[in-house]
Amino acid sequence: MKIKPTTLFLVLAALLLGGVVMVAGTQRPPQQTENQPGQKLFAFEEQQVQSLTVKTRLRSLKFERNPSGRWQMLEPDQTAASDASIAYLLGLLVGKSDRTFTALASDRESFSFHQPLATLNVVLKNQQTHKLLLGGYDFNRSFIYALVDPPAALSGEIKVFLASPSFENAVDRPLAEWKQSPPSPSPSENPSVPTPSPEASPPPVSTPEPSSSPSPTASPEASPTPLP
Numbered sequence: 001m002k003i004k005p006t007t008l009f010l011v012l013a014a015l016l017l018g019g020v021v022m023v024a025g026t027q028r029p030p031q032q033t034e035n036q037p038g039q040k041l042f043a044f045e046e047q048q049v050q051s052l053t054v055k056t057r058l059r060s061l062k063f064e065r066n067p068s069g070r071w072q073m074l075e076p077d078q079t080a081a082s083d084a085s086i087a088y089l090l091g092l093l094v095g096k097s098d099r100t101f102t103a104l105a106s107d108r109e110s111f112s113f114h115q116p117l118a119t120l121n122v123v124l125k126n127q128q129t130h131k132l133l134l135g136g137y138d139f140n141r142s143f144i145y146a147l148v149d150p151p152a153a154l155s156g157e158i159k160v161f162l163a164s165p166s167f168e169n170a171v172d173r174p175l176a177e178w179k180q181s182p183p184s185p186s187p188s189e190n191p192s193v194p195t196p197s198p199e200a201s202p203p204p205v206s207t208p209e210p211s212s213s214p215s216p217t218a219s220p221e222a223s224p225t226p227l228p
Contacts, residue, residue: 038096041148041161042122042130046090053121054089054171061178073178080180089170093122093132097161098143105154111145112136113154118171134167141165 051064062075063086071081108114112135120132135145143162150158 038098038162039100040094040096041132041146041163042093044094044122044124044128044130046087046094048124048126049090049093049122050125051123052086052090055119055121056117056171057115058172059175061175063178076175077179082178082180085170085173085178089120092164092167092170093120095164097146097163100159100161102157103160105156105158108135108154108158111160113145113147117144117168120171134163134171137165138162144168 049065051062053063054061060075061073063071063073063081066072071083071086073079073081103111113133117134117136119134122130122132124130131149133147133150135147137144142165144165144167146161146163146167147158148161
């Protein structure tokens with residue numbers, strides 16, 4: 001049976017198209033085949049952190065616990081740190097990501113890892129160190145791309161975390177909010193508020209003493225009447 005050239009061409013085209021579809025189906029992007037549900041960014045607990053360094057596009061800050069467990073700012077100033085601001089950031093560090101996926105390290109610029117939003121370095125009380133690299137937002141700004149304990153040189157495949165967008169507010173805050181607020185002065189210490197003084201006793205009223213000099217009220221003696 002002789003096959004027409006047109007029929008043979010159509011059969012070969014169908015086989016070729018089917019092969020392309022099959023290959024495309026087996027070579028799905030890594031971020032879809034390796035998609036995993038959310039997991040914790042780090043395994044340590046908040047109270048295990050001894051020191052923390054936050055490097056943003058604006059500044060670099062360093063904090064450390066003192067012997068009493070209170071946070072102190074070491075850089076750029078040496079002063080008491082805001083426990084609330086640091087606790088908020090540590091709470092995000094020990095929290096969960098939404099999900100993770102793998103990508104090629106050569107695509108790191110697509111996630112803004114070459115110009116990160118912030119780099120966080122953590123030192124635990126047992127001297128173990130950890131690092132978090134915060135890149136840019138995803139397409140709808142629902143998450144921030146992050147790398148957990150990345151190697152010094154990114155190569156091959158990298159594991160990308162979708163972290164909470166709250167990280168931006170946690171790291172990119174004014175310098176004054178990283179410091180402990182001074183205590184409010186009491187009314188006695190505020191110069192604008194006069195301090196009430198005890199009521200002064202009125203000065204004693206002096207009564208004038210009567211004059212000791214004799215008053216000229218006595219009439220002169222009558223002279224005797226002469227006899228006739």
